Amino acid sequence: xxxxxxxxDILRGGQFLVKETACEDVFTPEDFNEEQKMxxxxxxxxxxxxxxPHKERFEHKDYALTEEVMRKAGELGLLxxxxxxxxxxxxxxxxxxxxxxxxxxxxxxxxxTAFGAHTGIGTMPITLYGTEEQKKKYVPKLATxxxxxxxxxxxxxxxxxxxxxxxxxxxxxxxxxxxxxxQKMWISNAGFCNVFIxxxxxxDDKNITGFIVENDPSNGISLGEEEKKLGIHSSSTRQVxxxxxxxxxxxxxxxxxxxxxxAMNALNVGRIKLAAACLDxxxxxxxxxxxxxxxxVQFKTPIAKFGAIKSKLAEMATNAYASESASYRxxxxxxxxxxxxxxxxxxxxxxxxxxxxxxxxxxxxxKVAASEDMQNCADEGIQIFGGMGFSADAPMEAAWxxxxxxxxxxxxxxxxxxxxxxxxxxxAMKGHVDLLNPAMAVGEELTGIPSFDTPDYSEVLSxxxxxxxxxxxxxxMVAGSAIQKYGPELEEHQQLLMAASDILIEIYMAxxxxxxxxxxxxxxxxxxxxxxxxxxxxxxxxxxxTINQKAKEGIVSFAEGDEQRMMLMGLKRFTKYQNQPNVxxxxxxxxxxxxxxxxxxx
Ligand SMILES: Cc1cc2nc3c(=O)[nH]c(=O)nc-3n(C[C@H](O)[C@H](O)[C@H](O)COP(=O)(O)OP(=O)(O)OC[C@H]3O[C@@H](n4cnc5c(N)ncnc54)[C@H](O)[C@@H]3O)c2cc1C
Numbered sequence: 001x002x003x004x005x006x007x008x009d010i011l012r013g014g015q016f017l018v019k020e021t022a023c024e025d026v027f028t029p030e031d032f033n034e035e036q037k038m039x040x041x042x043x044x045x046x047x048x049x050x051x052x053p054h055k056e057r058f059e060h061k062d063y064a065l066t067e068e069v070m071r072k073a074g075e076l077g078l079l080x081x082x083x084x085x086x087x088x089x090x091x092x093x094x095x096x097x098x099x100x101x102x103x104x105x106x107x108x109x110x111x112x113t114a115f116g117a118h119t120g121i122g123t124m125p126i127t128l129y130g131t132e133e134q135k136k137k138y139v140p141k142l143a144t145x146x147x148x149x150x151x152x153x154x155x156x157x158x159x160x161x162x163x164x165x166x167x168x169x170x171x172x173x174x175x176x177x178x179x180x181x182x183q184k185m186w187i188s189n190a191g192f193c194n195v196f197i198x199x200x201x202x203x204d205d206k207n208i209t210g211f212i213v214e215n216d217p218s219n220g221i222s223l224g225e226e227e228k229k230l231g232i233h234s235s236s237t238r239q240v241x242x243x244x245x246x247x248x249x250x251x252x253x254x255x256x257x258x259x260x261x262x263a264m265n266a267l268n269v270g271r272i273k274l275a276a277a278c279l280d281x282x283x284x285x286x287x288x289x290x291x292x293x294x295x296x297v298q299f300k301t302p303i304a305k306f307g308a309i310k311s312k313l314a315e316m317a318t319n320a321y322a323s324e325s326a327s328y329r330x331x332x333x334x335x336x337x338x339x340x341x342x343x344x345x346x347x348x349x350x351x352x353x354x355x356x357x358x359x360x361x362x363x364x365x366x367k368v369a370a371s372e373d374m375q376n377c378a379d380e381g382i383q384i385f386g387g388m389g390f391s392a393d394a395p396m397e398a399a400w401x402x403x404x405x406x407x408x409x410x411x412x413x414x415x416x417x418x419x420x421x422x423x424x425x426x427x428a429m430k431g432h433v434d435l436l437n438p439a440m441a442v443g444e445e446l447t448g449i450p451s452f453d454t455p456d457y458s459e460v461l462s463x464x465x466x467x468x469x470x471x472x473x474x475x476x477m478v479a480g481s482a483i484q485k486y487g488p489e490l491e492e493h494q495q496l497l498m499a500a501s502d503i504l505i506e507i508y509m510a511x512x513x514x515x516x517x518x519x520x521x522x523x524x525x526x527x528x529x530x531x532x533x534x535x536x537x538x539x540x541x542x543x544x545x546t547i548n549q550k551a552k553e554g555i556v557s558f559a560e561g562d563e564q565r566m567m568l569m570g571l572k573r574f575t576k577y578q579n580q581p582n583v584x585x586x587x588x589x590x591x592x593x594x595x596x597x598x599x600x601x602x
Contacts, residue, residue, distance in 0.1 A: 010025070010333055010336050010337065010340075011025075011333065012358060012427075012432060012433065013333075013357075013358040013359040013360060013361050013362060013427070013432075013433075014361045014362075014423070014424045014427050014432070014433045015433050016362075016507075016508060016511065017424070017433070017435070017472055017475060017476075017504070017507065018433060018434060018435065018438045018472070018476075020469070021511070021515060023515045023516075023518040023519040023522065024519065024522075026329045026332070026512065026515045026516060026519060027095065027328055027329055027331070027332030027333075028325065028328060028329070028516040028519055028520065029324050029325075029328050029516075030516075030519075030520055030523075031328075031332075032095075032099070035092075035096070036095065036096055036099055039081075039092075039096055039099060039100060040099055040103055042076070043078065043099075043100055043103040043104050044103050046072075046073065046076060046078070046104070047103065047104060047106065047107050050069050050072055050073075051069060051107040051108055051111055052107050055107065055108060055395065055398070057234070058108045058110045058111075058233065058234045058398075059233050059234075059392065059398050060233065060234075061226070061233050061234055062234050063191055063192065063226070063234055063236050065234060066110050066111060066114050066192075066234045066235060066236065067114075067148070067192045069111055069114075070111070070114050070115065070118065070145060070148065071145045072145075073104065073115065073145060074143075074144050074145015074146070075144075075145060077089075077090050077144075078100055078104060079115075079118060079119055079123075079142070079143055079144065079145045080142075080143030080144060081096055081097050081100045081119075082094075082097040082119065082124075082127070083123065083127055083139055083142075083143040084127070084348050087127070087135055087136070087139035087140050087143055088139070088140035088143045088144055089139070089143040093335045093338075093339075094331050094332075094334045094335035094338060094352075094355070095328065095331045095332055095335050097273070097331075098272070098273065098276040098327060098328065098331040099276075101115065101116070101119070101273045101276040101277055102276040102277065102279045102280050102327075103280050104280075105276070105277035105278075105279075105280060105281060106279070106280025106281045106283060106284045107280075107281075107284060108232075108234070108398070108402065109231055109232040109235065109281070109398075109401075109402025109403070109405065109406075110232045110233060110234035110235040110402070111234075111235075112232075112277045112281070112402075113188050113232050113235040113405070114188065114189055114235050114236070115277075116188075116270065116273055116274060116277055117149075117150060117151060117188035117189045117235075118142070118148050118149050118150075118189055118193075119273075120266070120269055120270040120273050121149075121151035121197070121266045121267070121270050122142070122148070122149025122150050122151050122189060122193070122195070122197065123139065123142045123143070123149050124266050124269055124270075125151070125197045125210060125253055125262050125266050126138050126139055126142070126149075126197070126212060126253070127139055127349065127352075128262075128265070128266075128349045128352060128353050129210070129253050129254040129258070129262050129349065130212070130253060130349075131250075133250065134212060134250075134251070134253070138195060138212060141194070142195070147193075147194035147195055148189055148192055148193040148194055148195075149189065149193055149194070149195045149196075149197065150187050150188060150189040150190050150193035150195070150196050150197070150240075151187070151188070151196070151197045151266070152184035152187050152196050152197060152198045152199065152213075152240055153165070153184070153199050153263050154184060154185050154186050154187070155167060155182065155183060155184055155185055156183060156185050160411070160412060160414075160415050162199075162208075162260070162263055162264075163207060163208055163260045165182070165199060165200070165201065165208055166182060166201070167180065167181065167182025167183070167184065167198070167199065167200040167201065167208075167242065168180070168181050168182060168200055168201055168202075169200035169201065169202050169209060169211065169247070170202070171202070171249075172246075175249065176248065176249060177246050177247060177248050177249060178200075178202070178211065178246075178247045178249065178252070179244050179245065179246055179247075180198060180200050180211065180213065180220075180242040180244075180245040180246075180247055181242055181243060181244060181245070182200060182241075182242050183239060183240075183241050183242075184198070184239065184240040184241075184242075185239050186227070186237055186239075186409075187237065187238055187239065187240050188235055188236065188237055188409075189235075189236055190223055190236055190237065190238035190239075190240050191223065191226065191236030191238055192236060193215055194214065194215050195212060195213070195214055195215060196212075196213045196214075196215060196221075196240065197210060197211075197212060197213075197253070197266075198210070198211045198212075198213045198242065198247075199211075199259045199260075199262075199263055200242075200259075202256055202257075205256065205257050206257065207257040207258070207259060207260040207261075208257075208259035208260050208263070209252060209253075209255075209256050209257055209258065209259040210252070210253035210254060210258065210259040210262045210263070211247050211251050211252055211253060212247075212251045212253060213242075213245060213247050213251065219245050219246060220242060220243035220244045220245040220246075221240065221241070221242060221243075221245055222240075222241045222243070223238045223239065223240055223241070224238050224239030224240075224241070225238065226238055227239075229405075230401050230404055230405075231398070231400075231401030231402040231403070231404055231405060232401075232402050232405055233398075265353055265356070265357060267410055267411055268356050268357060268359075268360045268363045269356050269363075270410045271363040271364060271366065271367035271410050271411065271416065272327070272330060272331065272334070272356070272359075272362070272363040272366055272367070274367050274370070274371065274406055274409075274410045275323065275326075275327045275363075275366035275367050275369070275370035275371070276327055276331075276370075277406070278323060278370040278371055278373065278374035278403075278406055279320065279323055279324055279327060279370065281374055281377075281378075281399065281402075281403065282316070282319070282320035282323065282373060282374055282377045282600075283320055283600040284399075285316070285377050285378050285381040285396065285399050286313065286316050286317055286320060286377065286381075286594065286599075286600040287599045287600050288381065288395050288396070289312075289313065289316065289380070289381045289384045289385070289396075290304065290313055290594050290595055290598055290599065290600075291598055291599075292384060292385055292388075293309050293313065293384050293595065294595060294598055296386075303384070304591075304595045305595075307584075307588075309384060309591075310587060310588060310591035310592075310595070311587050311591070312380045312383065312384055313384075313590075313591045313594045313595065314538065314586070314587035314588070314589075314590035314591040314594070315376075315380070315538070315587070316376075316377045316380055316381070317535065317590055317591075317594050317600060317602065318535040318538045318539050318590060319373040319376065319377060319539070320373065320377065320600060320602075321513065321532070321535045321539075321602050322369075322373070322509050322510070322512070322513040322535070322539045323366075323369060323370040323373050323374075323509075324516075324602075325509075325512040325513045325515070325516040325517075326362075326365070326366055326369065326370075326508055326509050326512035326513070327366055327370065329512045329515070329516070330359055330362040330363070330366060333359055333362070334355050334356055334358070334359050335355070337354070337355040337358050337359070338351045338352050338354075338355035338356075339351075341354055341355060360419075360423055361419075361420050361423045361424055361427070361504075362508065364411070364416040364417075364419045364420040364423070365416075365420050365504065365505045365508050365509075367406075367410060367411070367413070367416050368413045368416050368417055368420070368501075368505060369505050369508075369509050370406075371403075371406035371407045371413065372407065372413065374403045374406060375400075375403045375404065375406070375407060377403075378396060378399040378400040378402075378403045379400060381396040381399060381400070382396045382397065382400055384396075414498070417497070417498050417501035417502070417505075418491075418494065418497050418498070418501065420501050420504055420505070421479070421497050421500050421501045421504060422491065422497070424479075424504070425479075425483065425490070435476065435479070435480065436480075438472075438476050439476040439477070439479075439480030440480075442473045442476045442477050442480065442570075443477075443480070445473070445570075446477065446566055446567070446569075446570045447566070450573060454578070455578065457578060457579065460518070460521055460526050460533060461514055461517065461518050461521070461533065461536060461537075463577070463578060463579060464510075464514050464536060464537060464540050465514060465518075467540060467544065467575075467577070468507065468510055468511045468514060468540070470573075470574040470575070471503070471506070471507050471510070471543070471544065471547055471574065471575070472507055473570075473574050474503060474547055474551050474570075474571060474574045474575065475500065475503045475504055475507060477551075477567060477570055477571070477574075478499070478500055478503065478551050478554045478555060478567075479500045479503075481555075481558070481559060481563075481567065482496055482500065482554065482558055485558050485559075486558070493557070493558075495553070495557070496553075496554050496557055496558065499550040499551070499553050499554040500550075500554060502546060502547075502550045503546075503547045503550050503551060506542075506543035506546050506547050507543070507547070509539065509543065510536075510539055510540045510543040513535065513536045513539045513540070514536045514540065516532075516536075517529060517532045517533055517535070517536040518536075520532060521533065530589065531589055531590050531593040531602070532602060534586040534587075534589045534590050535586075535590055535602075537581050537586055538581075538583060538586045538587065538590065541581050541583050541586075544575050544577075547575060548571065548575045551571050551575075552568065552571065555567045555568060555571065556568075
């Protein structure tokens with residue numbers, strides 16, 4: 001069961017931006033308990049036994065193999081980690097759910113997608129929104145892998161604009177069933193699933209409605225051919241056609257018109273789990289990359305000894321470390337929030353829904369950051385392999401192709417970037433996150449006289465923490481002024497929103513990386529963490545650069561004259577290092593550790 005939160009004052013979603021977090025208050029992968037460590041080993045063994053030896057078959061559209069591996073995962077209980085015990089799941093906490101998703105997804109995107117679609121969006125809507133009867137009927141079968149689930153939201157004309165679907169649900173004259181007609185597209189697991197979560201519109205309702213639909217070809221359900229895809233070759237992706245498909249009224253999920261809410265909340269969970277699914281994939285690419293670099297000799301030298309390759313390995317490891325740090329930090333926040341709600345008497349579904357919804361901003365941030373880190377990692381993996389990287393006989397090619405989808409599904413990265421800032425502004429308006437006062441304080445600081453004191457940064461990571469605090473001021477300065485200038489019309493200024501979102505993302509990722517490292521320095525000392533300190537510094541260095549660039553873009557787009565000059569001066573002040581990091585030395589240190597251990601060692 002989820003551990004009970006001992007703190008009632010954990011940060012609310014989005015509050016990381018305006019409140020300082022102590023390193024003791026973040027959860028890190030080094031905090032896994034014994035049960036979680038055992039679970040991690042179990043999953044790793046499963047992947048090494050059932051997936052890795054068959055990598056080639058996964059590249060050759062062996063859909064039956066995907067189904068077989070999923071069934072075996074079900075037998076081991078891995079499909080029911082998040083499902084309460086009363087429905088035959090393991091009822092483990094959110095961190096454990098993330099952990100399983102992390103380690104099961106690393107070897108092939110085909111299983112990552114099948115697993116994510118089944119356990120996340122295929123099962124969760126019933127666990128979270130189903131009636132007791134619906135849960136009893138479907139969830140045990142889904143949790144054990146006896147049945148598989150799929151999620152039918154997207155249509156040819158309704159992708160990002162998910163609420164615009166044309167699929168119709170019409171109530172029968174006797175009021176006992178709905179007849180569903182419509183076409184769904186890009187449906188993962190369609191080829192072998194037993195249950196579809198289908199979203200359809202009743203009459204001219206503003207919002208769609210969710211239904212549980214059993215996959216029965218004799219009930220007007222037919223499938224398109226398997227899509228020919230760039231990657232995830234053994235993940236089944238097909239169109240699903242509903243032609244007068246009869247669904248009993250008791251299979252409606254939640255109420256009429258509640259479907260859009262269900263779809264969006266299922267996606268919140270899906271997004272953070274997708275971030276987890278990009279973690280072990282990065283570790284495995286780094287592992288393969290460093291092994292190759294240590295063995296491949298050119299100019300009588302292992303290529304791992306070349307600065308150009310060291311730089312790649314260091315950056316890849318740093319980004320993976322950052323993605324891990326932020327993913328598990330947010331996962332534990334969600335777990336604690338769920339525990340608080342359970343303690344207060346909420347049902348499991350209510351607690352989980354609200355717990356995840358609270359951190360929807362972080363879920364979007366993580367989805368974007370981890371999917372892009374994964375893509376860059378695989379891309380550099382190819383480069384390390386040189387010509388062999390381009391060959392389908394070497395592993396990097398598939399990793400690169402498989403990585404690409406994560407930037408598209410579960411809400412494209414553009415949509416998630418806009419959502420992250422949009423949700424933050426909404427939270428501020430509702431008074432859940434106070435952006436106004438901190439933004440006003442930054443405004444006063446800009447017009448005030450800057451301090452000329454030289455701060456004492458002798459303590460490890462103290463300058464980095466001070467820098468993160470300043471970066472938060474950059475966000476407040478840019479976003480605060482933009483909101484003041486455009487009000488509700490801000491959403492029309494997408495490029496500005498995207499820039500603000502990139503600032504937000506970099507702050508969360510950099511802060512999480514620094515806090516994880518600081519926590520571990522306190523536990524095991526500076527020397528034992530010297531490479532992790534270097535990674536925290538390197539990540540931050542890039543974050544400062546990105547934030548500088550994005551903030552400049554934003555400021556110049558909406559401010560002129562004195563206001564623009566003042567904000568640009570503020571930006572310079574807020575992104576200035578007292579001690580400029582020697583990033584080449586940092587990369588060398590990190591690369592040395594990765595190459596000497598011949599794996600991703602963190
Ligand atoms: C392999 C695969 C598996 C999938 N699995 C499933 C599944 O199981 N179930 C399911 O329901 N769906 C699934 N999908 C669908 C997926 O979620 C959608 O493809 C995705 O949401 C994007 O929708 P779209 O393809 O229609 O692109 P569009 O919405 O047409 O977007 C095209 C481009 O325009 C951008 N864009 C769109 N709207 C805006 C806007 N308002 N502002 C700025 N930019 C915008 C997008 O970011 C994107 O870059 C899957 C897709 C793939 C490829």
